[in-house]
Amino acid sequence: MNALTDLFAGNTLLLVLTGVLAYSAAAMWLRDRGVLPEAVRVSGPVLTLRTLRGRAFLNRIAAPRRFWRAVANLGLGGALVAMVASFVLILSSALSAIRTVQPSAIQQPQNFLIIPGVNDFLPLSVAPEIIAGLGIAMVIHEGAHGLLCRVEGIDIESMGLVFFALLPVGAFVEPDEEATQEASRGARARMFAAGVTANTLLTVVVFALLFGPVVGAIAPAPGFAVGEVTPESPAAAANITHGDRLVAVGDTPVDTPDEFETALAAAGETVQITAEDGDGTRTVTVTRELHVIGSAGGNPLGVTIESDPVGITAVNGAPVSTEREFLDAVGDAERATVTVDADGAANATVASETAEIPIGAYALGVQEGGPLNAEGAPLGEPLTIVSIDGDRVRTNDELSTVLADREPGTTVEVVGYDTADERVTYDVELDPHPNREGGFIGVTVFPGSSGLALDDFGASQYPAGTYLELLGGDGGEGGTGGVALSNLTGSPLGLVFASLILPLGSLFGLPFNFAGFTGVLTNFYVVEGPLAVLGGGTFLLANLLFWTGWINIQLALFNCLPAFPLDGGRILRMVAEAVISRVPVSDRHAAVRTITVSSGLVMLAGLIMMIFGNQILSALGLI
Incomplete structure (x- = not known):
């Protein structure tokens, strides 16, 4: 049992x-x-609820026929563009899936299902909002088909909803088949495109509300938002957990993540931390220990971190327990003797417990054609950079600070140690930095020192301000500065695109997937202004708008696929009939059927390869 x-x-x-x-x-x-x-029909797990209620309402709102036809014509044009784009996207995604040896998380079969708790990117906590958004999307979609039926004089036999178990998975409008065939080709095409048009318009409305008054009323709460706690770290030992907001270090209040980092860096080995969660405020004592929590391949110390961290106990013989003590012990010397303690780190490899190594910013590789490569630095080989133009560099942050003060076009001396532990120098003319002010030497740098990601606390930040700004809000000092997606926030289309990919944030360089303002995440935000009277209801409203917009645009794009019985497949048939009618073909019906069936089979094959292509090829031994 x-x-x-x-x-x-x-x-x-x-x-x-x-x-x-x-x-x-x-x-x-x-x-x-x-x-x-x-009215209820059951076929296995599929339940269909049929009704004629609402037909009189559709008749009333269909009165301005010219207006609805104009809107439908615009939607039809957009649907045709989306059909071509979706056809290309499915085929390119299928080819990408075939060529990928190790499929990404989004390519796992369960992640093609919009089922919270089953899909890895859709948590169970937002299931009510997702189900509500799905229900709204389907009712609007099919209601638009019914509306255009009445606009074009096509009678409706029945309407209803389709449930898979208890989940609403579809809605339908059954037009009278004879009346549909008697309608003009343009009328039928507008009717088939109406659902996609309605979903798109609804997406515009809900995202306008989300990006405007709703997100505008939400602001990051003061303090350091804890997104994740490293197991067996000092923070974990002090019972600091995901969802906590750290608001003071010792007697020093902190309002921003930068203030927290500054206060923590100035604190000693033992520090008092004030944390707030949904249950109130508490103070904990954290005894800090310096750990290597990540490593770059080929790092000078020869440490490989898989899951367990490795402790650093001394530098040049002096005991260290914090990053500040580590850097103080190194001083301005280019090299230092580092002592590690690998006891208990079963999933880590240590070449030597004590080694003298160069301490600097660890460049993972030199960019081809970049400033360093132009001066002879070899491609594909790491380089530990210890100084720039005489300024000592010990970490990736110090390298960024030094280069930010240099003007592009100036020549600087770059000193480093290569993979053979030989000291090398290059006179480099700086390029403009692609993402910020200052100079650029053409390298990709690993966080930390000498290819070692160091941590003495064990809590990583949840970028509450970044996610808020990507939704059109004010992220404050915790906004999108330096984030790869920050360029999306300057236009409405950019904000829509950001909203669509936020649930998949980890695939786009963000530390966490964003599922909305839910659960412990609400501790990271406060509601201000007129909507403050709603309290937590503002978060619920934001989640409903977010997921309604997200699902509506997904439903619209899916229905644009040129495959029967989707709307895109029906529109394709209208287009094929219009084209074939002008071509001297003996059997026009067969030609139209060939086009539509071929398109549907290609789409089906593409979807199968997207979802199962890697597994199929692996089973056949082809990859």
Whole structure:
């Protein structure tokens, strides 16, 4: 019994499938005994609810026919563009999936399902908002089809919703088939494009509300937002957890992450930290220890971190427990003797417990054609940079600071140690930095010192301000500065694109996937202005708008795929009929069928290869 319980607890997908089977059995049992109303039809886990209610309402709002036709014509043009783009996107994604030896997280089969808790990017905590957004999207989509039916004089036989188990997965409008065939080709095309048009317009409305008054009322809360705590770190030992907001270091209040880092750097080995969570404020004592929590390949110390950190106990014989003590012990010397303690780090490799190494910013590689490469620095080989024009450099941050003070076009002396531990110098003319002010020498640098990511606390920041700014809000001092996606916030289309990829943030260089203002994340934000009277309701409203917009645009794009029975497939048939009617072909019906069936088969093959291509090729031994 315990083994069975453990199996279900560790496999969400298996639990969901079991629930679906139980629901299907119960629904079919009720159907067979005539318990269900006539309007409800059951086929396995699929339940269909049919009705004619709402038809009179559609008749009333269909009165301004010219207006609705004009809107539908605009939507039809957009749908045609989206059809071509989606066709190209599916094929290119399928080819990419085939060529990828190790599929990314987004290519895992469960991540193609918009099911919270099953999809790795959609947490269960936002299931109500996702389900509500999905229901709104489907009702709007099918309602628009019904509206254009009435605008074009096509009668409606029935309307309804489709449920998979308890989840709304579709809606439908059944136009009268004979009336549909009698309508003009343009009328049918507008009717088929109406759903996509409505979803797009709804996306514009909900994102306008989200980016405007709702997100505008939300601001980052003061303090350091804890996004993750390293296991067995000093912070973990002090019971600091994800969702905490650190608001004071000792007697020093901190309002921003930078203030926290500055105060922590100035503190000693033992420090008092004031933390706030949903239950209130508490003060904890943190005893700091210096750890290597990440490593670059080929680093001078020869440390490889897989999961367990490695402790640094001394530099030049002096005990160290913080990053500041580490740098103070190194001083201005280019090299230092570092002592590590690998006890308990089973998933780490240490070449030697004590070694003399150069201490500097660790360049993972030299860019081809960059300033350093132009002066003879070899490509593909790491370089430990210890000084720039006489200014000592010990970390990646110090390298950035030194170069920020140099004008592009000036020549500086770069001193470093190569992979053979030989001291090398280069006279380099600086290029402009691609992302900020100052000079650029053409290298990619690993965080920390000498290829070692150092940490003496064990808590990483949740970039609350960054996510808020990517949604059009004011991120304050914790905004998008230096973030790769920061250039998206300057236009409405950029904000829409940012919102679409935020749930997949980890794939785009962000430290966490953003699922909305939910759970402990609400501790990282405060509500200001007129919406403050709603309190936590503002977060609920923001989540509903976020997921409604996200699902609407996904539904619109999916329905643009040129494959039957999707709207894109029906529009493709209208286009094919219009083109073939002007071509001297003996069997026009067969030609149209060939075009539509071929497109559908290509789309189906593309989707299968996107989801299962890597697994299929692996099973065949082709990769």
